[in-house]
Amino acid sequence: MDNIPTAHFLILAAALLAIGMALVLVKKNAIMVLMGIELMLNAANINLVAFSRQDAHQLQGQLMAMFVLVVAAAEASIALAMVIKVFYHFKTLDLDELSELKG
Amino acid sequence: MQENLITIPSFLANIALMVLFMPLFSFLILFFFAKYLPQKGDWLASLLSGINAILSIVLFSTVISQQTISGYLLRFDWFQLGNHHFQISFLIDTISTIMLVIVTFISFLVNLYSIEYMRGKRNYQRYFPYLSIFTFAMLGIVLSHNLLLTFMFWELVGFSSYLLIGFWFDKASAVKASKKAFLFNRIGDVGFLIALLLVYNYLHTFDLSEIKKLLVSNSWVTAMPFWISLAGLGFFAACVGKSAQFPLQVWLPDAMEGPTPVSALIHAATMVAAGIYLLVKVHFLLTPEVKIFIAFTGATTAFIGAVPALFQNDIKKVLAYSTISQLGYMVMGMGMGSYAPSFFHLITHAFFKACLFLSVGSIIHAMHEIKYEMFLHKNYNDFDLQDMRLMGGFYKKMPIAFGAYLASSLALIGVPLFSGALSKELLLEQSWVWAQQQAAEGKFVFYIIPILAYSTLLITCLYVFRQLFMVFFGTFRLAEIDIKAKEHFNQLKESHWLLNIPLILLAILSMWWVFAINPIDGTTGWLMLLLGADSFSFHFSPVPLLIIALGVVIFLWRKKELQETLYFFKLNGHSNTSSFLKAIRNDWNMDALYYHTLVNGGFSVATIISKIDTKIIDPLIHAVSVTYVIVGHLAAWVDKYIINGMLHVLLHLNSSLGAFTRSFQGGKVQQYFLFVFVVALGALAWAIF
Amino acid sequence: MVALIAIAAIYVFAGADFLAIAHIMIYVGGVLVLILFSIMLTRRSDHPYPASNNRSVWTASIITILTFFLLCSLILKINFSTLPLTASPWIADSTAQSLGKLLMTNHIIAFELAGILLMVALMGASWIATQHQENSENTKNNG
Numbered sequence: 001m002d003n004i005p006t007a008h009f010l011i012l013a014a015a016l017l018a019i020g021m022a023l024v025l026v027k028k029n030a031i032m033v034l035m036g037i038e039l040m041l042n043a044a045n046i047n048l049v050a051f052s053r054q055d056a057h058q059l060q061g062q063l064m065a066m067f068v069l070v071v072a073a074a075e076a077s078i079a080l081a082m083v084i085k086v087f088y089h090f091k092t093l094d095l096d097e098l099s100e101l102k103g
Numbered sequence: 104m105q106e107n108l109i110t111i112p113s114f115l116a117n118i119a120l121m122v123l124f125m126p127l128f129s130f131l132i133l134f135f136f137a138k139y140l141p142q143k144g145d146w147l148a149s150l151l152s153g154i155n156a157i158l159s160i161v162l163f164s165t166v167i168s169q170q171t172i173s174g175y176l177l178r179f180d181w182f183q184l185g186n187h188h189f190q191i192s193f194l195i196d197t198i199s200t201i202m203l204v205i206v207t208f209i210s211f212l213v214n215l216y217s218i219e220y221m222r223g224k225r226n227y228q229r230y231f232p233y234l235s236i237f238t239f240a241m242l243g244i245v246l247s248h249n250l251l252l253t254f255m256f257w258e259l260v261g262f263s264s265y266l267l268i269g270f271w272f273d274k275a276s277a278v279k280a281s282k283k284a285f286l287f288n289r290i291g292d293v294g295f296l297i298a299l300l301l302v303y304n305y306l307h308t309f310d311l312s313e314i315k316k317l318l319v320s321n322s323w324v325t326a327m328p329f330w331i332s333l334a335g336l337g338f339f340a341a342c343v344g345k346s347a348q349f350p351l352q353v354w355l356p357d358a359m360e361g362p363t364p365v366s367a368l369i370h371a372a373t374m375v376a377a378g379i380y381l382l383v384k385v386h387f388l389l390t391p392e393v394k395i396f397i398a399f400t401g402a403t404t405a406f407i408g409a410v411p412a413l414f415q416n417d418i419k420k421v422l423a424y425s426t427i428s429q430l431g432y433m434v435m436g437m438g439m440g441s442y443a444p445s446f447f448h449l450i451t452h453a454f455f456k457a458c459l460f461l462s463v464g465s466i467i468h469a470m471h472e473i474k475y476e477m478f479l480h481k482n483y484n485d486f487d488l489q490d491m492r493l494m495g496g497f498y499k500k501m502p503i504a505f506g507a508y509l510a511s512s513l514a515l516i517g518v519p520l521f522s523g524a525l526s527k528e529l530l531l532e533q534s535w536v537w538a539q540q541q542a543a544e545g546k547f548v549f550y551i552i553p554i555l556a557y558s559t560l561l562i563t564c565l566y567v568f569r570q571l572f573m574v575f576f577g578t579f580r581l582a583e584i585d586i587k588a589k590e591h592f593n594q595l596k597e598s599h600w601l602l603n604i605p606l607i608l609l610a611i612l613s614m615w616w617v618f619a620i621n622p623i624d625g626t627t628g629w630l631m632l633l634l635g636a637d638s639f640s641f642h643f644s645p646v647p648l649l650i651i652a653l654g655v656v657i658f659l660w661r662k663k664e665l666q667e668t669l670y671f672f673k674l675n676g677h678s679n680t681s682s683f684l685k686a687i688r689n690d691w692n693m694d695a696l697y698y699h700t701l702v703n704g705g706f707s708v709a710t711i712i713s714k715i716d717t718k719i720i721d722p723l724i725h726a727v728s729v730t731y732v733i734v735g736h737l738a739a740w741v742d743k744y745i746i747n748g749m750l751h752v753l754l755h756l757n758s759s760l761g762a763f764t765r766s767f768q769g770g771k772v773q774q775y776f777l778f779v780f781v782v783a784l785g786a787l788a789w790a791i792f
Numbered sequence: 793m794v795a796l797i798a799i800a801a802i803y804v805f806a807g808a809d810f811l812a813i814a815h816i817m818i819y820v821g822g823v824l825v826l827i828l829f830s831i832m833l834t835r836r837s838d839h840p841y842p843a844s845n846n847r848s849v850w851t852a853s854i855i856t857i858l859t860f861f862l863l864c865s866l867i868l869k870i871n872f873s874t875l876p877l878t879a880s881p882w883i884a885d886s887t888a889q890s891l892g893k894l895l896m897t898n899h900i901i902a903f904e905l906a907g908i909l910l911m912v913a914l915m916g917a918s919w920i921a922t923q924h925q926e927n928s929e930n931t932k933n934n935g
Binding site: 021024025030033095096098 | 773
């Protein structure tokens with residue numbers, strides 16, 4: 001277990017980030033876009049945990065990941081509440097149609 | 104008169120300022136809040152003016168109880184222009200406090216009278232503030248001891264008089280009369296202004312006591328340079344305008360368009376006296392030549408004012424002409440240097456003329472009642488309320504008005520036992536004495552003045568009796584044309600107590616014993632003693648009495664003729680009288696004269712100016728404008744092709760830039776994400792390579 | 793869900809067992825449930841559910857693939873072996889104890905702040921999600 005190179009973790013995180021980005025860009029449903037964002041956050045978290053192995057005494061990476069987790073949870077709850085609100089207001093979650101702020 | 108002025112004690116200053124500013128206060132309150140007050144605030148105006156009258160009497164008694172000093176001076180800084188300091192100064196001496204008492208007292212009575220007289224009339228709530236502002240201005244003239252301040256109040260008086268003459272501004276004749284009065288007053292005011300500038304130019308002060316001091320100390324009084332004469336003439340011009348002297352007297356009869364109480368207050372008792380008062384104040388500036396001029400003007404005015412009064416049918420116009428005539432007497436007295444009798448006559452005249460106007464006002468009020476009753480009973484027939492030819496027989500119906508009229512008219516003639524006799528006989532006597540003095544130097548032409556004065560007395564006697572008989576005796580002549588008016592006349596009762604109280608008070612003040620115990624010799628009276636009568640020696644002469652008796656005889660002899668044929672009595676307007684008499688009736692045709700000379704002259708000047716305009720100035724302007732047009736075309740071309748082109752380029756740039764930036768704001772979340780990612784990618788690539 | 797559990801496994805591999813547990817609890821127990829609920833709440837029979845993909849598939853794929861390869865090239869360029877891997881003796885043990893100690897000592901302020909943030913987020917989410925019927929009607933009337 002200790003032998004897994006850091007680079008592997010990082011490549012995995014990069015893949016995850018790319019997938020999250022693709023989700024964010026491609027999906028029409030606002031909930032799916034949110035899930036993509038979660039994936040991107042997790043990718044960052046993987047990076048943090050991976051680097052935290054370099055600092056086994058302080059575990060700063062893991063701590064940081066903890067806080068990211070907390071914030072991600074808060075973000076998810078708020079964002080989903082907003083999604084519901086948006087849905088009640090516009091009767092749709094299609095992000096292409098939600099263009100009130102068009103300049 | 105040796106001046107001995109001291110600075111005023113503060114409590115007297117307070118009273119004086121209170122007296123001055125009370126009417127202003129009353130004006131402000133009534134002007135803005137009269138609508139909200141019960142009865143539109145008329146009681147407030149009367150109350151305040153009553154308080155004012157009491158305060159004035161307090162001031163007066165304080166001043167006359169002083170033996171050693173002749174007056175109090177209230178002086179403080181006003182403003183400063185460069186090195187020129189201006190001060191406000193008020194003088195509280197015998198003369199000014201007497202005037203104060205007259206103005207405030209008559210103003211109080213007129214306010215009281217107006218409550219009933221003006222009741223229910225249009226713009227009732229505006230009447231009392233106007234009266235108040237007039238009183239304020241008049242008190243300002245009376246108290247001011249600074250010529251600049253006097254001038255300001257003088258103008259304010261003219262303005263408030265304008266407002267009150269034109270009070271019934273929906274009547275065209277009233278508007279015309281108010282404009283006329285205003286303009287004629289302005290002519291005089293130009294003289295005042297010139298005099299002010301002369302005085303300031305030479306003496307650098309407007310303060311009257313300082314002017315007097317400077318004149319005495321620089322022995323200018325004996326040298327009398329030309330400019331002093333000129334300044335004196337300027338002040339006299341102001342007096343001519345305000346006091347309706349020849350040749351500017353024509354505004355006063357027209358001023359009778361105002362409400363009758365206003366005529367009583369302004370155009371009989373107070374404002375027209377302001378000119379005389381001004382002469383009293385500046386008398387030390389008058390050179391002997393100017394005085395002679397003044398005396399002749401006064402005597403002429405007295406005579407030519409009295410004659411038209413014989414021919415008037417309007418009840419108020421008779422009184423207006425008599426006012427002109429009496430003012431002429433006063434001015435004549437000023438010219439002869441007998442200030443004290445002039446001022447005395449001013450005082451007695453103020454009371455008896457106010458009384459005359461108010462009693463005549465009661466008659467007009469009664470006529471109005473009759474008209475109103477006829478209107479209510481559906482037999483309305485328009486007639487002139489002030490036409491004496493329609494009146495008659497009022498003495499039984501309105502005994503109080505009759506009594507007041509009788510007392511005051513006898514005072515006007517100068518019958519002994521009435522106040523007018525005291526002052527008028529002094530003036531007549533003085534005119535004779537003065538003419539004799541001048542004749543002793545070989546100037547016999549000065550006998551014209553006493554001749555004019557005495558003949559005026561005869562005419563006065565005639566027109567007063569004529570009016571007395573036409574209004575109060577005989578039968579009620581309106582009933583002769585309109586039989587229905589008879590029953591309304593029979594139902595007429597004595598007028599309201601608010602009308603009668605001022606009448607009674609003023610009638611009492613027209614008696615002799617108010618001013619002197621001796622009914623013939625005015626110099627023994629307290630008032631003349633205060634004014635310095637010891638400089639006169641009075642010799643009683645029976646001439647005035649004889650003239651009055653002659654007048655009565657003539658009147659009784661030609662009574663019918665006086666009342667009927669000669670004086671346009673025919674109601675159908677037909678008359679075969681000569682055009683000369685018509686001209687006299689129309690105030691010597693002076694109106695027409697002024698119209699032809701001034702208005703037509705003005706028009707011809709205007710025509711000349713307009714010709715200059717079209718012939719010379721217009722082509723010039725035309726040339727200039729053509730140049731401008733050419734330059735303008737050039738500028739327009741530059742504008743169109745160069746500046747506009749630049750602007751268009753800028754516009755396109757801006758709009759395309761805006762469209763470009765706007766395209767980023769697609770309103771789609773994912774688009775924004777895309778941008779963010781692209782930028783992040785770019786940053787990444789930059790970091791790597 | 794599989795992806796999330798897999799991430800937890802990765803954490804375990806990285807020696808972060810507490811974090812893995814926390815991850816499973818938060819994501820599987822919380823966020824996923826929330827997402828499910830919101831999907832259920834926003835699905836309406838009368839309204840066609842949005843088509844899953846939108847038009848920008850090509851740009852999106854280009855960008856994502858580019859990003860991936862750029863990151864990979866970056867990662868592969870770096871020689872991580874130069875960094876010492878501190879294989880601590882207690883790596884096999886749970887990190888929960890040490891994490892707890894650290895949280896309560898060195899990072900107490902951040903910890904408390906995270907608590908406050910969570911509470912505020914909770915309250916805010918519930919406030920946002922409740923239907924302010926009167927409010928919205930008022931705004932309508934005003935508008």
